[in-house]
Amino acid sequence: MDELAEGGHSAPANHSKPHFHGHRERLRRRLLEQGPGSLSDYEVIEFLLFGAKPRGDVKPLAKALIAQFGSLAGVLSAAPRDLQKVPGMGDASTAALLIIREAATRLARTDILEQPVIESWTQLVGYCRSIMGRSSVEHFRVLFLDRKNRLIADEEQQRGTVDHTPVYPREVVKRALELSASAVILVHNHPSGDATPSQGDIDMTKEIRETARRMGIELHDHLIVTRSGESSFRSLGLI
Incomplete structure (x- = not known):
């Protein structure tokens, strides 16, 4: 059902499905059944991009970001203008990564506020x-x-x-x-x-x-x- 909603329509009968068909659902199941540690860095970035890009395969973009910035930390620390230099990174995708960084910053700040x-x-x-x-x-x-x-x-x-x-x-x-x-x-x-x-x-x-x-x-x-x-x-x- 998730793939139907994200794609907007079901594939016609007897037509081959794209190679990434069902990939998002498989990642979700792995996350829930095996925990976050089962995901590689680029797969974490895939998850972050799912909301910004509800259709299509975001794995190539996630891998391109890792290649450009060297690591998950490098991607999440990158300036917006640098993120948008990577082909496929628009405003929605950039915002999705920036808000994760802000959430992590606020979480870290709570550790030093009360003492x-x-x-x-x-x-x-x-x-x-x-x-x-x-x-x-x-x-x-x-x-x-x-x-x-x-x-x-x-x-x-x-x-x-x-x-x-x-x-x-x-x-x-x-x-x-x-x-x-x-x-x-x-x-x-x-x-x-x-x-x-x-x-x-x-x-x-x-x-x-x-x-x-x-x-x-x-x-x-x-x-x-x-x-x-x-x-x-x-x-x-x-x-």
């Missing part, structure tokens, strides 16, 4: 890497904390080119005051994959720390995240 971030540091680092680590441009975020070091807000402050994000210390502190934050954690990514702080990163961090300190706001740390790792200014003795 002091210092006590959930591993989850915090994992969350930051998941939302920024694979980006092809630099993003600068600020995590605003209350007096109990619980997360008040997580906001992107700047977005730059491949290797440069302009950061304005006064804007960071101004926003902290608006939120009545007692402390902040700075986070940005290095698209190069090297999490080593640059001299510019160090100088900018010192400027923000001094500006914040004058207003009674503590800088807990500055994290640099990449697709494969991270570095902490506090652990490096830079704060």
Whole structure:
């Protein structure tokens, strides 16, 4: 019945069916009977595309996405403009992948909302890497904390080119005051994959720390995240 609904009509008698006939139903049965672990990365992407493309075979497109971006994580982290460069990826398909990424981000955020971030540091680092680590441009975020070091807000402050994000210390502190934050954690990514702080990163961090300190706001740390790792200014003795 599912294939009838998705195709819009049944195949005429005695006519050969397309090679992918029944494929969606077989995937659904495998998922329900054997669990999500039974699916390969491209099959997970197929599922995500089913709603956007209710007819036809999406396996070639799913495999093309994996080939283009290297992995399931790479596909889900890709920018919309890059996804749409892959033949067959229209607005509906791109939106289907973007909303999954947003759902995963919000799920990860719940792990750090109800407890002091210092006590959930591993989850915090994992969350930051998941939302920024694979980006092809630099993003600068600020995590605003209350007096109990619980997360008040997580906001992107700047977005730059491949290797440069302009950061304005006064804007960071101004926003902290608006939120009545007692402390902040700075986070940005290095698209190069090297999490080593640059001299510019160090100088900018010192400027923000001094500006914040004058207003009674503590800088807990500055994290640099990449697709494969991270570095902490506090652990490096830079704060």
